[in-house]
Amino acid sequence: MSYLMYILLFGLVLGLVAVASNPSPYFAALGLVVVAGVGCGVLVGSGGCFLSLILFLIYLGGMLVVFAYSAAMAAEPFPEGWGSWPTLRLMVGYVAGVGVAWGLMGKFWYEEDWLGFDGVVELSVLRGDVGGVSLMYSSGGWLLIGGGWVLLLTLFVVLELTRGLSRGALRAV
Amino acid sequence: MTPAHFAFSSAFMLGLAGLAFHRTHFLSALLCLEGLMLSLFIALSLWALQFDTMNSAALPMILLAFSACEAGAGLALLVATTRTHSNNRLQNLSLLQC
Numbered sequence: 546m547s548y549l550m551y552i553l554l555f556g557l558v559l560g561l562v563a564v565a566s567n568p569s570p571y572f573a574a575l576g577l578v579v580v581a582g583v584g585c586g587v588l589v590g591s592g593g594c595f596l597s598l599i600l601f602l603i604y605l606g607g608m609l610v611v612f613a614y615s616a617a618m619a620a621e622p623f624p625e626g627w628g629s630w631p632t633l634r635l636m637v638g639y640v641a642g643v644g645v646a647w648g649l650m651g652k653f654w655y656e657e658d659w660l661g662f663d664g665v666v667e668l669s670v671l672r673g674d675v676g677g678v679s680l681m682y683s684s685g686g687w688l689l690i691g692g693g694w695v696l697l698l699t700l701f702v703v704l705e706l707t708r709g710l711s712r713g714a715l716r717a718v
Numbered sequence: 719m720t721p722a723h724f725a726f727s728s729a730f731m732l733g734l735a736g737l738a739f740h741r742t743h744f745l746s747a748l749l750c751l752e753g754l755m756l757s758l759f760i761a762l763s764l765w766a767l768q769f770d771t772m773n774s775a776a777l778p779m780i781l782l783a784f785s786a787c788e789a790g791a792g793l794a795l796l797v798a799t800t801r802t803h804s805n806n807r808l809q810n811l812s813l814l815q816c
Contacts, residue, residue, distance in 0.1 A: 550721075550722075551721065554721055554722060554724075554725035555725075557725050557726070557729055557760075558725055558728050558729055558732070561728075561729040561732040561733055561736075561753050561757070562732055564732075564733070564736060564749055564750060564753050565732045565733060565735060565736025565737075565750060565753070566736070567736070567740045567741065567742060567746060568746075569743075570743050570745040570746050570749065573745075573746050573749045573750075574749060577749055577752055577753055577756070580729075580753060580756060581756060584756060584759070584760045587722065587725075587760060587764075588760065588763050588764075588767070591722070591763075591764055591767045591768065592767050593763050593766070593767045593775070596763045596766075596767075596775065596778055599778070599779065599782065600759065600763075600782075603782060604756070604759070604782065604785075607786075608752070608785075608786060608789050609752075611789070611793065612745075612748070612749065612752065612789070612793075615745060615793055615796060615797075616745060618745065618796060618797070618800045618805075618806055619743045619744075619745045619746075619805075619806050635740065639732055639735070639736075642735075643728050643732070646724075646728060647724070650724055654720065654721065654724075673767075673770070673772050673775065674763075674766070674767065674772075674775040676772050676775075677766065677771075677772040677773060677774065677775025677776055678775055678776050678779055680772070680773055680775075680776055681776035681779060681780075685776055688776075688780055692780055692783040692784070695783065695784065695787055696783060696786065696787060698787075699786075699787040699790050699791060700790075702790075702791055702794065703790050703791065703793075703794040706791070706794035706795060706797070706798050707794050707797050707798060709801075710801070710802065
């Protein structure tokens with residue numbers, strides 16, 4: 546289990562390196578999909594199966610699909626992958642930076658067990674994170690209402706921004 | 719500092735560096751912002767999971783809702799930029815005319 550977690554964490558960092566090294570948006574969206582999938586694995590390995598499901602369904606299934614669709618607006622005739630020289634140079638630089646940080650922080654590490662929530666409870670129906678998320682509907686109700694209000698406000702922000710050039714928030718001057 | 723802490727901290731710093739340096743497309747900058755929010759989601763989830771605090775397991779959900787707001791506003795700006803400038807390169811945004 547520990548080796549699998551190390552592989553997943555390595556994939557997390559390497560995926561962010563692939564996003565941050567300025568490839569074309571197609572490839573950057575692909576890198577972010579990889580990061581989200583690996584993050585699901587990290588959360589499962591730490592014992593948060595419900596949070597991992599939320600990340601997989603809502604984030605990867607809802608938001609990243611919109612991002613991958615929006616990559617059509619960044620179309621270019623010669624897309625630049627990770628094999629081209631400027632991107633590869635940036636990738637090598639970021640990996641070297643992470644390696645230097647690893648070398649500096651390595652002596653402060655301690656090994657932990659990967660058992661998170663309810664790690665020693667076997668065959669339990671209700672996991673801890675399910676109970677924690679369900680608290681959002683009882684005692685965290687005002688936070689839920691605030692989040693819904695912010696989402697409603699964002700709807701009007703998006704409608705005003707994409708209304709057109711003649712009227713709305715964005716106008717031709 | 720555990721390896722998980724190092725992993726999401728370095729993921730956050732990588733996303734921040736990628737947002738700050740060398741952006742060609744506006745969509746790439748938005749994808750780096752999404753990477754930042756994703757590392758924050760994993761950080762909050764691991765914080766709730768490893769300290770056995772059941773009450774703070776709802777915080778990543780709220781963060782995800784706010785992240786959806788940020789993604790929606792950013793993509794609306796992307797659509798508006800594509801309409802006015804016909805592409806989304808960030809160099810065109812400094813021309814100060816439509």
